[in-house]
Amino acid sequence: MAEIHRGGCHCGNIRVAYRTAKPVAEWPIRACQCSFCRKHGVRATGDPDGLLEIAIADEAKVDRYRFGLGITDFLICRACGVYVSALVEEPDGLLATLIVNTLDLPQDGFPDPVQAHYDDENEEQRLARRRLRWTPASMVLPAALD
Numbered sequence: 001m002a003e004i005h006r007g008g009c010h011c012g013n014i015r016v017a018y019r020t021a022k023p024v025a026e027w028p029i030r031a032c033q034c035s036f037c038r039k040h041g042v043r044a045t046g047d048p049d050g051l052l053e054i055a056i057a058d059e060a061k062v063d064r065y066r067f068g069l070g071i072t073d074f075l076i077c078r079a080c081g082v083y084v085s086a087l088v089e090e091p092d093g094l095l096a097t098l099i100v101n102t103l104d105l106p107q108d109g110f111p112d113p114v115q116a117h118y119d120d121e122n123e124e125q126r127l128a129r130r131r132l133r134w135t136p137a138s139m140v141l142p143a144a145l146d
Helices: 035-040 124-133
Strands: 003-008 012-021 030-031 051-056 062-065 072-077 083-090 095-100 115-118 135-141
Touching: 012 083, 030 035, 051 083, 051 095, 083 124, 095 124
Parallel strands: 030 115, 051 135
Antiparallel strands: 003 012, 012 051, 062 072, 072 083, 083 095, 095 135
16 A cells, blocks of 8 residues: 655745655665766655655745756755755656655665666666656645645
């Protein structure tokens, strides 16, 4: 049965609800080694069988940063500076990776991250990998996460 894990940015402008049937100890934790992720100390996870709901209270306080291939929105709260998730839009909907540092869970319960290197991927390879590893996602009204 799926559990719901909640979290978000520091000020609460971006909130998340992550639904997964996997126990925390079995989550695949990745530490992307691109300069953006290294500078943010990223530990990310995803579950293709799960669901990530993202609620934004004030869109004007959210940066959708793009770099590299320019196909992904990196959601960063302008108010508090926290990087919460990365999203890519696919024909069937959104896919996302979740930054586990943003969850309201004890941070020592996660598996050790595996270093990940994606610099050699082209756009097609990157999207194919994300379809296999990332989580289906939706943007919802903030009240829906309460």
